[in-house]
Amino acid sequence: xxxxxxxxxxxxxxVEDARLDRLFQAFADATRRDIxxxxxxxxxxxxxxxxxxAMSFAAVQKHVxxxxxxxxxxxxxxxxxxxxxxxxxxxEKARRLLEEYELIWRQRADRIADILxxxxx
Amino acid sequence: MxxxxxxxxxxxxxxxxxxxxxxSVERVWQVWEDPRQLERWWGPxxxxxxxxxxxxxxxxxxxxxxxxxxGEKFHGWWxxxxxxxxRRLEYDDGFADENGVPDDKMGATHSVMTLETVEGRTRMTTxxxxxxAEQLQQMLEMGMEEGVREGMGQIDALLAEPARx
Numbered sequence: 001x002x003x004x005x006x007x008x009x010x011x012x013x014x015v016e017d018a019r020l021d022r023l024f025q026a027f028a029d030a031t032r033r034d035i036x037x038x039x040x041x042x043x044x045x046x047x048x049x050x051x052x053x054a055m056s057f058a059a060v061q062k063h064v065x066x067x068x069x070x071x072x073x074x075x076x077x078x079x080x081x082x083x084x085x086x087x088x089x090x091x092e093k094a095r096r097l098l099e100e101y102e103l104i105w106r107q108r109a110d111r112i113a114d115i116l117x118x119x120x121x
Numbered sequence: 122m123x124x125x126x127x128x129x130x131x132x133x134x135x136x137x138x139x140x141x142x143x144x145s146v147e148r149v150w151q152v153w154e155d156p157r158q159l160e161r162w163w164g165p166x167x168x169x170x171x172x173x174x175x176x177x178x179x180x181x182x183x184x185x186x187x188x189x190x191x192g193e194k195f196h197g198w199w200x201x202x203x204x205x206x207x208r209r210l211e212y213d214d215g216f217a218d219e220n221g222v223p224d225d226k227m228g229a230t231h232s233v234m235t236l237e238t239v240e241g242r243t244r245m246t247t248x249x250x251x252x253x254a255e256q257l258q259q260m261l262e263m264g265m266e267e268g269v270r271e272g273m274g275q276i277d278a279l280l281a282e283p284a285r286x
Contacts, residue, residue: 032132071254072132090254094131097257101136102127104165105247109140111162112152112245113123116144 031055032063032072036086039073045081125244134251141244146236149243150207153177153234160185168195173221179204184221198223210234216260227259228252 031053038044038052050060064084067073071090076083125139142149152158156175164170168187175183183199196217203211213229223229231250236243251257 066132069134069253094134094254094257095129097254098129098131098134098136101249101257101260102129102138105127105136105138105140106124107165108162109123109138109142109245111166112140112149113142115152115158115161116142116148 031060032067035060035063035067035084036072039084040086044084045078046075046084047081049084134254134257136247136249138247138249139244141239141242144243146238146243147207149236149245153210154206156183175199177201177204184217194219196221200229208236228256230256230260 034052035049038049046061046064047057049064050057053060064073064075068075071087071094074085074087074090076085123140123142125141127139128137129135130137152162154177156172159175160170160172163172163185164187167190170185170187172183172185175181175185177183179201181201183201184196185198186194186196188194196219197214198217198221199212199214201210201212203209211231211233213231215229216224216227218224229252232247234245234247236245238244251260
């Protein structure tokens with residue numbers, strides 16, 4: 001096999017590993033992690049989820065709202081219930097956008113360093 | 122090495138960015154405080170920023186625009202929420218219409234910038250929190266996209282380099 005191909009494959013594997021690591025990092029909060037695990041494996045309404053935790057319905061609703069805002073889950077109204085579904089694509093999308101935004105700061109930091117270096121010359 | 126580390130949290134929609142500079146805390150503070158220095162680094166070289174107002178005090182606001190290569194102007198605003206010179210700055214920022222009036226649809230990003238001395242260098246930590254993924258996407262699409270593409274190009278070039286034997 002071409003050495004270049006295997007090197008590139010290694011890089012791809014590392015990027016994939018890093019992506020998985022970051023995905024798990026995203027679920028750092030134990031309750032939200034648990035909520036996500038539940039909605040991936042079964043169908044839950046917000047009140048159905050609330051029954052599993054020693055916290056108020058409002059607190060669970062708040063967790064779901066945080067996850068919804070971060071595009072981790074979506075909510076679907078069905079009658080009087082709100083069904084919570086996972087949105088794994090949303091997680092990856094947010095991650096990708098934050099990576100792009102990070103580039104802006106890398107470039108800003110480089111420009112600041114350039115300005116600071118002028119006085120040393 | 123300017124860049125030290127970064128941490129993305131997609132759940133909180135936040136980015137923590139850490140860089141270090143060979144200069145004093147007071148000197149790095151100046152690149153934020155002095156609008157003439159700020160406009161040299163805030164926007165990418167292809168979209169230079171012009172700060173028309175920069176009230177560097179709690180409750181103060183700043184107005185600026187970035188000019189595209191085609192001459193199109195993208196207006197932005199800052200609202201300074203807290204200052205502890207020369208160590209800590211908190212501000213909200215966002216895009217505005219051509220009169221500098223904040224665009225409510227786009228919302229604001231919330232940032233905290235801190236400076237500290239670490240082994241004779243100055244460490245700058247910025248934490249930026251977005252309100253939604255859509256807002257983050259819009260911000261990237263407006264004005265800043267050129268600079269991002271330049272950066273992406275650099276990464277692509279690195280990845281395209283042949284492997285060393």
